[in-house]
Amino acid sequence: MPRLCGRRGNIRRLTRNSQLVQNRWLNRSAEDQxxxxxxLRNQIAITRTNESQEQRNERHRVNTLRQRLARQRVTDTL
Structure with missing residues (x-):
């Protein structure tokens, strides 16, 4: 099978830049973490205080559906 050239060959997207970012993320100190x-906690709190009731209900509905699907996948594999 011929070797893929260009961007098509980089299926996992392990570019030099992505590896640098990953290494920088893994080598953070405990204080940085x-x-x-x-x-992040503060940003999420601010976002949630600014959302309307309809947006909140939609977020809850989507999360509930996501959890149901995840549970269904687990029970299907068992």
Missing amino acids: LTDNEN
């Missing part, structure tokens, strides 16, 4: 988690 804690501050990133805190910033």
